[in-house]
Amino acid sequence: MSDSFDKLGLSRETLGALRQARFTRPTPIQEQAIPPALAGKDVIGCAATGTGKTAAYVLPLVERFAGRKGTLGLVLAPTRELVLQIAEPVRFFAEPRGLTHAVVIGGEDMGAQVKALKERPTFVLATPGRLVDLLENEAAAFPHLEALVLDEADRMLDMGFLPQLERIFTALPRRKQTLLFSATLGPEVSRFARQRLYKPVRVEVTRSGTPAERAEQRLYFVRAEEKTPLLLTLLARDDKTTLVFTRAKERVEKVHKALQKAGYRAALLHADRTQNQRRQAMDGFRDGTYRVLVATDIAARGLDVEDVGHVINYDLPHAPEDYVHRIGRTARAAASGVASTFAMTREGQVVTRIEGIMRAEIPRLSVPREDPVFKEQWELFLAAQRNPGPPQKDHGQAKRSADHAPGRHARTHKKRDS
Incomplete structure (x- = not known):
């Protein structure tokens, strides 16, 4: 395992931000996923919860999109809480490079989200259900999108989001980078990946289904x-x-x-x-x-x-x-x-x-x-029964x-x- 981020191909600006965030060394998923993601390749990443996978896709996308305009990255996650959690590292690493983001989740003002999308943020962070609502209302469009991230893909499929994911894919350019991250790689996730990813680099830092060792x-x-x-x-x-x-x-x-x-x-x-x-x-x-x-x-x-x-x-x-x-x-x-x-x-x-x-x-x-x-x-239980x-x-x-x-x-x- 690398003892620093210096060897992963990241810029001086990103390395400085990592030091500021007190990230001292890459986790296994970061070490293995960042280089192919930086190169624009599709990636399947299998890692247990809490292993640093958010930075494994945020960092290379920030590098790739720095200095550019328009909505270039879409991150999908199964719940509002996870989307809000993802927004924190996006804000920290992207904003100093001039990159913006919008959060699109259920339970919040849709009008404000439509307004935010009209500003053409670099990243859109969304739950599938709300994004489909906006697509159906023609309030969201991604003609120049270059990267799609599916975070916790197994959970999205478990929750029945396959129809929404299929609808979202029809609204995206065919040629794009897709980064899929999942704690487990069961049959449904593997089948979805075969259909939607192009020659993906597979990064499995723990065997599929392996719990955190500690x-x-x-x-x-x-x-x-x-x-x-x-x-x-x-x-x-x-x-x-x-x-x-x-x-x-x-x-x-x-x-x-x-x-x-x-x-x-x-x-x-x-x-x-x-x-x-x-x-x-x-x-x-x-x-x-x-x-x-x-x-x-x-x-x-x-x-x-x-x-x-x-x-x-x-x-x-x-x-x-x-x-x-x-x-x-x-x-x-x-x-x-x-x-x-x-x-x-x-x-x-x-x-x-x-x-x-x-x-x-x-x-x-x-x-x-x-x-x-x-x-x-x-x-007490027995007394209550009597x-x-x-x-x-x-x-x-x-x-x-x-x-x-x-x-x-x-x-x-x-x-x-x-």
Whole structure:
């Protein structure tokens, strides 16, 4: 691996910006993807979440478009949050070179976006759905586009965006550079790439489906009613920032209420949250206002947090590939963390498929049913079953023990330098 960016063909201006951003050495995906991208070649990049892939396409495109006018680059991403996240490095590296950008996402004023596109920004950063709306209204056009980036292509296809992507391709010049990045390269992504990319350079810094190596994985086989007691037990054992994944928005609400009742500062993310609520939850999770964030896979897409210490899969994901996305969030940059997964016995086949994708077995741990927190929560559950009304248990004792549990409340922590 190269120990500096100097050997990648980048300009003096970009190298200076990298030093200013405190990027000391390229990540594997940057080292391998930047040279072919600079040369104008199509690239397929497979890398786990948090490995620096945004800079792997932003830097070469900034180099190629510096000093030129018109809309030359289009970046597509599956969620509003990810588009906004991409905008940050684009702004940092592109604006000093005189390059502009526009953000085109749902949930924001379309009129303002139409106005921004009329200014012919160098880069358009968009979600597929909103961009198609603008294309249908003849409010967007890309006659001189030279590069298309598909970020998290697997997620866009999983979310059903194939028709929108096909529509977008019909509006773009046939001759263009296409850069496709994905955490996994399943059959659907591979088929799409074969149809849409021309002699791509394939850059796979981790085997497709390989989780971040620094994540310590744990698997607990539980009964459904044991999930919440186990969740609260794991939270009481440390003070790590924790991201909890559930399958559906109703489950998000249920788990969030249980956490609040236990005294934890927790936020939630699901599809029905407003854009303002989503931003408030994510900002609070990043700055330590909330120790725990409960989310569905789609709602958490694009969430960029440097030091998630613990990812807990309260429910197994719908698609085995999503497991890789989830646990990748606990080993970004130089961080390491824990990924705990709850599975019921009948879900053994799902676990087998996940392990098949990763080519490794997830270590099994016993459910800590003798832990005081687990026993307390289990007693509360049994009391609720016996009495549909409020349990008659002495909550004063539960609250006192909760107050002494480590990491119970929000903590203040410094962000790592990126």
